[in-house]
Structure formats: C-alpha cells, structure tokens
Amino acid sequence: MNQTQHISCIQCNSRFKSIFNEVGSIDLELMDSLKSCQIIKKGQTIFEEGNYPHGLYCVNNGKIKVTQTGIDGKEHIVHLSKDGDVMGYRAVLSGDKYSCSAVALEQSSICFIPTKVFISMVEKDPKLAFKIIHLFSDELKTAERKITDIAQKSVKERLAQGLLLLKESYGLESDNSTINILMTREDIANMVGTARETVIRLLFELDREGTIGLVGKKIKILDQNKLLRLANIFD
Numbered sequence: 001m002n003q004t005q006h007i008s009c010i011q012c013n014s015r016f017k018s019i020f021n022e023v024g025s026i027d028l029e030l031m032d033s034l035k036s037c038q039i040i041k042k043g044q045t046i047f048e049e050g051n052y053p054h055g056l057y058c059v060n061n062g063k064i065k066v067t068q069t070g071i072d073g074k075e076h077i078v079h080l081s082k083d084g085d086v087m088g089y090r091a092v093l094s095g096d097k098y099s100c101s102a103v104a105l106e107q108s109s110i111c112f113i114p115t116k117v118f119i120s121m122v123e124k125d126p127k128l129a130f131k132i133i134h135l136f137s138d139e140l141k142t143a144e145r146k147i148t149d150i151a152q153k154s155v156k157e158r159l160a161q162g163l164l165l166l167k168e169s170y171g172l173e174s175d176n177s178t179i180n181i182l183m184t185r186e187d188i189a190n191m192v193g194t195a196r197e198t199v200i201r202l203l204f205e206l207d208r209e210g211t212i213g214l215v216g217k218k219i220k221i222l223d224q225n226k227l228l229r230l231a232n233i234f235d
Contacts, residue, residue: 005109007037007111012060013083014083015058017084018058018085018086020128022127022131023125023128027125031121034113034114034117035111037060037109038109038112039108039109041107042105042106046087046102046104046110047098048098049067049098049101050097050098051097052097053088053091053097055092055112055118056113057086057088057112058084058085058111059084059085059086059108059109060108060109061083062105062109063082064081064105065077065079065081065102065105066081066100067100067101067190068099069101074190076193078143080165080169081102088102089135092115092119093119093122105187153232155194157232159194159202159206160211160227160230161231161232161233162188163179163212164231164233166179166181166219167221169181172221175220177213177220179218184217185200188203203219209226210222
C-alpha cells in the first residue's frame with residue numbers, strides 16, 4: 001500500500017511551476033480539500049495506458065517517465081515528468097482512455113485531482129484554460145520534432161539529444177556535471193528509440209571521446225558544446 005500524505009496547495013513550491021500557479025484562492029482551497037496525495041515507489045505505475053481516467057496527476061516531487069507501447073510491444077518513452085508537471089490531463093479533457101502509462105523513475109510524491117474538480121476549474125478560469133492550450137501546443141511541437149528526428153538523425157545524434165534532455169529536465173548534481181537521474185540503459189534506449197545494446201556501445205564511444213563520463217549507471221556531461229554539436233541542436 002502506498003504511503004499517503006497531505007501536501008498543501010497553498011504551501012506547495014511545485015505549484016508555482018505548474019498550470020495552477022495563478023489559480024484563485026477559493027478554487028485552490030477547494031482543490032486542496034478534494035485532492036489526494038501519495039508517495040509512489042520507484043518502478044511503480046501511476047496510471048496505465050488503455051484505462052479510463054478518474055482525474056489527473058500533479059507531480060509534487062519526483063521523476064516520472066511517461067511511456068507508450070508500440071505495435072511491436074516495445075515501450076517508448078514519450079515524455080519525462082518532473083516537479084510541477086501535470087499528467088493525464090488529455091484523457092481527462094477528452095473523456096478517452098489514457099494513451100500512455102506513467103511510471104516512477106524514483107520515489108515520487110504526487111497529487112491526484114478528481115475529474116469533476118479539474119473540469120470545473122477549467123470551465124470558469126480562462127487563465128487556466130489558456131495554460132492548458134499552451135501545454136497541448138508544446139506537446140504537439142515536441143511530438144512533431146521527435147518524428148522528424150527519428151527520420152533524419154542518426155542514433156548517436158538522438159542519444160546526444162536525449163542526454164541533453166535529461167539534463168534540461170532533471171538538472172545536474174552538486175558537481176555540476178553528473179546528470180541528476182539514474183536511468184537504466186533500457187530506459188535510455190526506449191527514450192532514444194533504439195536497442196539497449198546500441199545505447200551501451202554509443203555511451204562507451206562518447207566516454208572514450210571525452211564527451212561524457214560513465215561512473216556506474218551515472219552519466220557526467222564533460223563537454224556540453226561537443227554534445228550540442230553532435231545532437232545538431234542550434235539556438
């Protein structure tokens with residue numbers, strides 16, 4: 001059984017990173033009184049692809065992978081969630097099944113907001129509705145870019161881009177070089193869109209080249225400019 005804990009929306013620092021950062025005090029208090037909070041263990045599924053939603057989830061603290069199963073039965077990581085992110089809102093708004101699953105990459109604290117509460121807030125709060133439109137737009141842009149990358153970029157380029165995405169999403173440890181997330185080589189492969197063996201080989205190549213450093217399962221970014229060039233990312 002998951003450990004439960006109540007996290008006050010008013011005192012929650014992650015709320016200021018989320019779509020709820022400008023919600024009025026009355027709606028905030030209502031949401032706070034009707035939501036539920038849980039501590040999710042590493043590897044535990046939060047919601048599963050193909051199930052109907054009863055609400056959406058807001059990440060208070062933690063790291064979560066959002067995955068989709070391909071026609072080959074292989075898992076593909078389509079999004080990485082962090083503090084302040086909301087998950088499952090598309091299924092809630094469309095009344096459809098979840099198109100993805102969400103699994104904790106580490107012990108995480110999440111809040112569950114029932115559908116009726118969320119829909120009521122969206123219906124009467126134009127700012128919240130506009131933020132959701134922005135989320136839809138950003139997700140569509142990311143999906144379009146990923147399709148182009150898979151078609152046009154090599155696996156090594158996509159791996160370099162994936163490592164930069166991990167840094168952007170979860171930051172660095174206190175040494176200012178180690179990516180602040182432990183992901184299995186299988187997870188990295190599922191994020192990049194290739195085989196685990198290929199990821200292992202390419203990580204060792206990048207390590208030999210001095211672009212990254214491998215310390216157990218941890219990955220250090222030693223030459224970010226080289227990684228940017230390899231990923232073909234330009235501002």
